[in-house]
Amino acid sequence: MTLRLSRLVAILFATLGLPWSAAAQTLYLYNWNNYIADATLRRFEERCHCRVKQDYYSDNEEMLAKLEAGAVGYDILVPTGNTVETLIRENALKPLDASKLPHLKNIKPEFLDPWYDRNNRFSVPYAYSISLIGYNADKLRELDLPTDSWALIFEPRYLERLRNKVTVLNSQKELMAAAMRYLGYSIQDRDMDKWDQAKRLILRAKPYWAAFSNSTYIKDLAIGNIWVAHGYSNDMFRAREDARAAKRPFEIGFTTPREGAVLAVDNMVLHKGGRNTALAHQFMDFMLEGENSASLSNLIGAGNPNAEATRLINVEISGNVDIFPDAARFGRLEMIRDFDARERRVLSRMWTQIKVK
Amino acid sequence: MLGPTMWDVTSMTEPTFPERLLKWVVSMPPIAFLVVFFLLPSLMMVGASFRYPGEFGGLSPLFRPAETVGDTGLTLESYRFFFGDMVFLWIIAKSFLIATLTTLLCLVMAYPLAMVIARSPRRQQELMVLLVVLPFASNFLVRIYAWIIILGPFDLLYTPVAVVVGMVYVHLPFMVLPLYTNLEKHDPLLLDAARDLGASAWQGFWRVTFPLSLPGVFSGSALVFIPVLGMFAIPELLGGTGDVLIGNLIKEQFLESRDWPFGSTLSIMLMLVVVAFAALSSRLARPRVSAP
Amino acid sequence: MRPNRSGMWIFALAVYAFLYIPLAVVVLFSFNDSELNAQWVGFTTRWYSVLWRDPDMLAAALNSLTIAVIASLAATVLGTMTALAVQRHAMAFLLPLALGPVALPEVLLGVSLLLFFRQVLDLTLGWGSILIAHMVFSIGAVAVIVNTQLVNMDESIFEAARDLGATPWKTLRFITLPIIAPAISAGFLVAFTLSVDDFVITFFTAGVGIKTLPLQIYSMIKVAVTPEVNAVSTVLMAVTLTFIATAARIAPHAVHASANVARAKKKRGAP
Numbered sequence: 042m043t044l045r046l047s048r049l050v051a052i053l054f055a056t057l058g059l060p061w062s063a064a065a066q067t068l069y070l071y072n073w074n075n076y077i078a079d080a081t082l083r084r085f086e087e088r089c090h091c092r093v094k095q096d097y098y099s100d101n102e103e104m105l106a107k108l109e110a111g112a113v114g115y116d117i118l119v120p121t122g123n124t125v126e127t128l129i130r131e132n133a134l135k136p137l138d139a140s141k142l143p144h145l146k147n148i149k150p151e152f153l154d155p156w157y158d159r160n161n162r163f164s165v166p167y168a169y170s171i172s173l174i175g176y177n178a179d180k181l182r183e184l185d186l187p188t189d190s191w192a193l194i195f196e197p198r199y200l201e202r203l204r205n206k207v208t209v210l211n212s213q214k215e216l217m218a219a220a221m222r223y224l225g226y227s228i229q230d231r232d233m234d235k236w237d238q239a240k241r242l243i244l245r246a247k248p249y250w251a252a253f254s255n256s257t258y259i260k261d262l263a264i265g266n267i268w269v270a271h272g273y274s275n276d277m278f279r280a281r282e283d284a285r286a287a288k289r290p291f292e293i294g295f296t297t298p299r300e301g302a303v304l305a306v307d308n309m310v311l312h313k314g315g316r317n318t319a320l321a322h323q324f325m326d327f328m329l330e331g332e333n334s335a336s337l338s339n340l341i342g343a344g345n346p347n348a349e350a351t352r353l354i355n356v357e358i359s360g361n362v363d364i365f366p367d368a369a370r371f372g373r374l375e376m377i378r379d380f381d382a383r384e385r386r387v388l389s390r391m392w393t394q395i396k397v398k
Numbered sequence: 399m400l401g402p403t404m405w406d407v408t409s410m411t412e413p414t415f416p417e418r419l420l421k422w423v424v425s426m427p428p429i430a431f432l433v434v435f436f437l438l439p440s441l442m443m444v445g446a447s448f449r450y451p452g453e454f455g456g457l458s459p460l461f462r463p464a465e466t467v468g469d470t471g472l473t474l475e476s477y478r479f480f481f482g483d484m485v486f487l488w489i490i491a492k493s494f495l496i497a498t499l500t501t502l503l504c505l506v507m508a509y510p511l512a513m514v515i516a517r518s519p520r521r522q523q524e525l526m527v528l529l530v531v532l533p534f535a536s537n538f539l540v541r542i543y544a545w546i547i548i549l550g551p552f553d554l555l556y557t558p559v560a561v562v563v564g565m566v567y568v569h570l571p572f573m574v575l576p577l578y579t580n581l582e583k584h585d586p587l588l589l590d591a592a593r594d595l596g597a598s599a600w601q602g603f604w605r606v607t608f609p610l611s612l613p614g615v616f617s618g619s620a621l622v623f624i625p626v627l628g629m630f631a632i633p634e635l636l637g638g639t640g641d642v643l644i645g646n647l648i649k650e651q652f653l654e655s656r657d658w659p660f661g662s663t664l665s666i667m668l669m670l671v672v673v674a675f676a677a678l679s680s681r682l683a684r685p686r687v688s689a690p
Numbered sequence: 691m692r693p694n695r696s697g698m699w700i701f702a703l704a705v706y707a708f709l710y711i712p713l714a715v716v717v718l719f720s721f722n723d724s725e726l727n728a729q730w731v732g733f734t735t736r737w738y739s740v741l742w743r744d745p746d747m748l749a750a751a752l753n754s755l756t757i758a759v760i761a762s763l764a765a766t767v768l769g770t771m772t773a774l775a776v777q778r779h780a781m782a783f784l785l786p787l788a789l790g791p792v793a794l795p796e797v798l799l800g801v802s803l804l805l806f807f808r809q810v811l812d813l814t815l816g817w818g819s820i821l822i823a824h825m826v827f828s829i830g831a832v833a834v835i836v837n838t839q840l841v842n843m844d845e846s847i848f849e850a851a852r853d854l855g856a857t858p859w860k861t862l863r864f865i866t867l868p869i870i871a872p873a874i875s876a877g878f879l880v881a882f883t884l885s886v887d888d889f890v891i892t893f894f895t896a897g898v899g900i901k902t903l904p905l906q907i908y909s910m911i912k913v914a915v916t917p918e919v920n921a922v923s924t925v926l927m928a929v930t931l932t933f934i935a936t937a938a939r940i941a942p943h944a945v946h947a948s949a950n951v952a953r954a955k956k957k958r959g960a961p
Contacts, residue, residue: 114897213655287726386657389657390479397488420862421775425781428775435825435826437790440790442810511702523872532927534883544712544713575880576838613841628794628796630797652798
């Protein structure tokens, strides 16, 4: 009697605790929203006779917060460079077994051995995007406005003609970076005076902006509610495609400002809390194959660090210098790096002041 | 009927065994559950507000294990940070304003609806209550997106008006239900008596119905006011550049700046203000005695 | 009809309209022939077939419903117990304790529960963690609603019951519970809706790979909330409506009967 009861209790606790998992192996992927093609996942599932389950985040910080609080079970994460650095320093990643990644050679040399992960001990580049300005090309031509400079979102003399038709990213890092580049400083500059300058620049422009938006700008641009948006290159690509599909009377364009911009490289890493290291390596190598890597770019217009894949990407995308920057533009791009805790606090207070004033 | 029973005599003096048993049976499960799954985690977060932010965010350890960079131990730094700049108190005040406005609007809109439901025949009541709650079966985000579609053409999007409309819309049922459960219990004889004594319809409402409904008013207000303070999704999606509330700030601490101690501090300061407010309102919520 | 009365009715209808116009938009736009779904383009039913063939979305919807039913039943029981303890057994401290989770910002509650589950209980996240989390924030809402109805109850009823020889348990079962039945079911509805719609707390406490509908929809934000999401919302509303209407049909008589008995007792006992 007691034996049966205790077994029942054990089963009860087991079902309460463990996630339902299929009899076959399951790979747990923690990825950005819409950052892998469904067809690609199905192909992998067929090849490995396994299941892939995805959870999503829309921000590196969101992912970190959940991991910080102790979430385990994810095999692969897809963090941006600065977040990879953080994860490595937190000892949260498993080192890669290069022997299991024969297709690593497909990656373009300029993306290998990055500052955030020397010798690619922990990470493999996946895709990248540029934070730039997207705009309603017809409207801007009509208003005679420049499209290749951050001045478009920071200068009142331009903003006057764009009142309530501009949105910017709801991200302290991105907006400060744009302001710093416009002022001619590196985004890594730690000088408080320069930060103050950037803050004042933002506050001066803020009254003209409609909203801070991380995702709704895609829709807004494509319908024509908003004429200028600070956002990511792959989102702008999507807005352009959507506007074309809906046969709008205008074209969406996007340009990397000439003062420079932020480059965000996303990478696949193995989280310590994952259980399926072998399967995870298989997945990584699978995604390093040209065909699989290319399908993401073709789907969402993401920049691709994979040389093999680049040959298989639609020319319309791979030939676009704002998605696949040429050497000149590349030189003007910077990656965001994290500051230390004290500096983060100062910046966060600055961001609050920006939001409230 | 029956002669004096055991309960006649002893219930006047001290609780009997069955009464005490019932008392513990009824109260122990909720107490145990809430203490374990609410009080303890919350105390952990209160503790978190006195710690240093971890080097990578989150919380830094209390004791200095090997390889720790940055400060460890307890500190009042987060609180000093909070009081060091008026902007935080200003945001809390602004959020209170929006919450008050939302609550008042909900009250004005919900009261007549609750009265109509309470005075309908029993069968109809159930249906009407269900209709109030049904919108929630659709998804929060989808309803907000519907408002984006509705408000867009009127140029009201990204304005404070949009934020208030969204807040009222999402919280209206929480005001209707407590009001209805209270009003439903009112004895219609009271109003008849008032009218016999010469009161007009308005006087009957203001001096009989409304005072009796105060407990419902206050519970409804609590269910609206408090959640509004913590909301961040509506200001983020519907609001303009100036519409930032305390909920957004707290969310940013945890999900963007990774400054958990400060996020906890902000929440505690908010809680303190809410508790003060709740203590005040519970004093006013004591039920009035019905007129003979 | 006194003008005051019909004025109230019109106002009430206006409020219902306010509640339902966005829903009409939701349902209407589930038939929108546009992926971006920002403006009306044309009529189509294809999103419903997309939904039918989308295992992730369907699983998420089912999860949400299941979790909501279980969590709100449990929360209703505990919340009713709380209100009873506060009003009938003089444990006034329970009400603020139950309301605490409602007062805390959801992000804080989510993070604290996650921390607690992982670092104190070392519990692997899964169904249990979501259920517990949903119960935590629902109990207070139920308690508050039931409490308001108990507060107004006439003490003389209980005295009459005692005089007639009823045990405390019988009083609870045959007098108190039937009288507060409307509040209990209202509380259940509130708990249900809180659970079905919760995003923030579920976000932190859901196990790896477990999706509820809000989580699933949130993951589509960037892509644009396609009409498929409107379709699943419409379906969910229809299912909820059917479910509750059926429940009302099965159990109304029990509720009505005992409520009528209670009313009669009250009338007899009132001064």
